[in-house]
Amino acid sequence: MDKEVLNVRQTGNNYRAWKPDYDNFYSKKNFTEQMQCLLQFAVLAPSSHNSQPWAFKITQNGIDVLPASERALAASDINHRQLYISLGCAIANLMIAADYYDLTFEINYLTDRVSIKLEPKLSTPTKDENHLIFSIPRRTNNREKYKDSLPSLEFLNKFLNYDPNIQIHLIEDSKRREEIADLTVQANIEAMKTKAFRKELSKYIKNNFTKSFFGMPGFTIGMPSIVSLLAPTIVKFLNVARANKKQDTELLKKFTPMFVIISTRDDNQVSWLKAGQIYENIALEAVNQGLNTAVMAGIIEIGDYHKKLQVMLNTNFRPQVFFRLGKALSFIRHSPRFKSKDVIL
DSSP, X not given: OOHHHHTTTOOSGGGGGGSOOSSGGGGOOSHHHHHHHHHHHHTTSOOGGGOOOEEEEEOSSEEEEEEOGGGXXXXXXXXXXXXXXXXXXXXXXXXXXXXXXXXXXXXXEOSSOEEEEEEEOSSOOOOOTTOGGGGGGGOOBOOSOBOSSOOOOGGGHHHHTSOTTEEEEEEOSHHHHHHHHHHHHHHHHHHHTOHHHHHHHHHHEEOXXXXXXXXXXXXXXXXXXXXXXXXXXXXXXXXXXXXTHHHHHHHHHHSOSEEEEEEESSOSHHHHHHHHHHHHHHHHHHHHTTOEEEEOOHXXXXXXXXXXXXXXXXXXXXXXXXXXXXXXXXXOOOOOOOOGGGGBO
C-alpha cells in the first residue's frame, strides 16, 4: 500500500507531519538538529482522541518526554492513564528511530518526565529497508470491519514473554470474543451517558475538512463528509454508542478475528508508559504483516468493566490497553498532527 495511498487528499498543513524526511538526519552535524529529526517520528504516535498530549525538551545528551497538561482529557482520562500510554507510544517511536539511525539509548523514568539519553555508536549506520521506522507513517487506528479470518500470529511471539510484569492476552475463540464484545459495547454506552464525557469528546470530533492539528476527522470513524459537519453537535447531545449498539456489536463479533489485551502487574505511570511502548511496537509490527489495529479504551477506563475483564482473563494483572487486531476491509486515512517543532519546549 501504500505510501502513495496514505497521502491521498492529505495535502493540508495539518497532515504534513505524516511525510517525515528519512535522510535529513544524516545532513545534520548539530546534535540538537539531529534530535529534532528523531522527533518527527515521535509525534506520529497514537493518542486518545488524537489529543497528542506530549511535549519534548532537547537536552545536552538526549530528549526529555513530558506530559502536556493542556491537552489532557479531564473527563475521559481522569487519572491520566491514557495520557501516559500515549507518551509510551511516542517513546517507542523515538526508540525505533534511534535504532534506525544507529544511536544507543538509555531510558530513565522520572516522576515528572521520561529522560532519554542518546549517543551515536561507533559503527557505520546501515539503512535497513525493512526497518520498523518505515511502518510509523503507515500506521492508522483502523476502526472499520476486519476480515473474518485469524491472521498469522508468529510476529506476536516475541512480545508474549517480553516482561514478567506484563501479560499479553490473545482472545481468538468465538465464545470469549463474544463475551468481551458485549462488555465492550456496554462500557462504551456507559461512557456516553455522561454529559461531561460527550462534551469533551465533541471538541475532538472534527469535520472531514478540518484544518485543526488535533482531533478525529469524521472519516477516521467512517463518517461521510456531509454528516461530519454535524458530528460534534450530534456527539455532544446524543448517546451515539447506544444508537449504534447493534452496529458496534456486529463489528466486534463478526468482523474482529482477535482482541489483544496488554495488562500490567502494577497500575502506575511507569506501567502505563511501558504498556504504551509495547502496544506501539505490536501495532507497527502488525503494519509490516499487512494487519491493522484499533484501540478501544472504554472497557479499560469506565467504571469496573476492567475488573469484569480480569475475571474473563483469569488474571490479577490490571488491563491497560485493549485493541482489535486483523486485516481491515477498507482503508482509513490519517488524523491530523502537530509538527514536531510545535511540541518542542
